[in-house]
Amino acid sequence: MVGMRSDRARARARHLLATVYPIPEDDEFYRLRELAIDYIREADRLDAENGDAATESDELISAALDAMARDFFARALARTASQDDR
Template structure:
């Protein structure tokens, strides 16, 4: 049941984010997205390998994804500000 709530929360967050800041089609975005996907896959692989023994808490995974998102948005804002100055 908790998994369903997390999935719904992620979906809501993704939809809100998409409406506020649409996904750009640039190389940097794809690179950061791939890093996040790789991190999640590795965490899931390690968790499955240890048969349910939690390798990393959900909070640690969330913190890592937050760091990726902050990095992406700071770069996007800097890029947007540099385009405005031109």
């Protein structure tokens, strides 16, 4: 049950994010996306290695994605601000 709610929340967040801020066509976005995927894979690897519960893995993945999202939006806002100054 928790997984289903989590999946729905992720899908809703993805839709909202795509609506408000469409995917940019720049190399930095793809670099950050690959970095997020690497974080998720590392969290999964550590989870399997340590035999931790799935909930902890979800928390690690969520924390990694939150950090990536904060970095992404900070860069997007900085880029927008620098373009406004021109």
